[in-house]
Structure formats: structure tokens, C-alpha cells
Amino acid sequence: MAFTGLALYQWILLVIWFLGIPVGVFAFVHAALQRPDAFTAVDKLSKVKWLAITGAAALLLILDQRGPYGIIWIAGLVASLVYIVDVRPKVREVQGRSW
Numbered sequence: 001m002a003f004t005g006l007a008l009y010q011w012i013l014l015v016i017w018f019l020g021i022p023v024g025v026f027a028f029v030h031a032a033l034q035r036p037d038a039f040t041a042v043d044k045l046s047k048v049k050w051l052a053i054t055g056a057a058a059l060l061l062i063l064d065q066r067g068p069y070g071i072i073w074i075a076g077l078v079a080s081l082v083y084i085v086d087v088r089p090k091v092r093e094v095q096g097r098s099w
Contacts, residue, residue: 013067013068013069014067016067016068017067017068017073020061020067020068020073020076020077020080021058021061021062023061023077023080023081023084024054024057024058024060024061024062024076024077024080025058025061025062026080026084027054027057027058027079027080027081027083027084027088028051028054028055028057028058028080030083030084030088031047031050031051031054031083031087032051034047034091034095035047035095036048038091038094038095039087039091041094042087042090042091042093042094044086044087044090044091050083050087053079053083054079054080054083056076056079057075057076057077057079057080057083058076058080059076060072060073060075060076061073061076061077061080064076
């Protein structure tokens with residue numbers, strides 16, 4: 001059962017690479033659409049700082065050619081996931097939004 005010469009782990013990393021980019025872009029867009037006071041209300045970094053973090057992370061995910069093999073790409077994915085898992089739910093809760 002050959003997958004055109006690529007091992008299973010290579011296919012998994014390829015899928016992670018393609019899914020990482022939309023995750024980073026989503027984190028940045030979500031941060032951009034939120035009210036600035038919502039971030040400070042939940043004791044998180046300011047909106048400007050989260051925009052810088054998620055924007056840089058999205059750029060790293062898009063531009064790093066090594067993909068999931070590179071530490072820089074992984075750092076971008078981790079930064080995006082920290083926003084999505086930790087900051088986004090609290091900001092949504094404070095604003096009473098479902099998005």
C-alpha cells in the first residue's frame with residue numbers, strides 16, 4: 001500500500017502544514033475583529049500585542065518553506081494555538097459572542 005512514494009508520517013506532516021496556515025490566519029482575523037477592551041477585561045495582553053503575535057505567526061506559517069520540519073514554523077503554530085485555545089474563549093465570553 002504505497003502512497004506515491006511518501007511514508008505515512010510524511011502525509012500527516014503535509015496535512016498539518018496545509019491546516020496550519022488557515023489556523024494562523026483565523027487567529028489573526030479573529031483578534032482583529034474583537035474590541036480592544038475585551039482583552040484587558042480578561043487580563044490578557046492588549047489587542048495590539050495579540051495582533052502583532054498572531055500576525056507574525058500567520059506570516060511565519062505562510063512563508064516558512066520548511067513547514068512542520070522547522071522550529072520557526074512550529075513556533076508560529078504554537079502562538080496561533082495559544083490565542084485560539086486560551087485567549088479567544090475568554091474574549092468571546094466577555095463580549096457575549098458565539099464567534
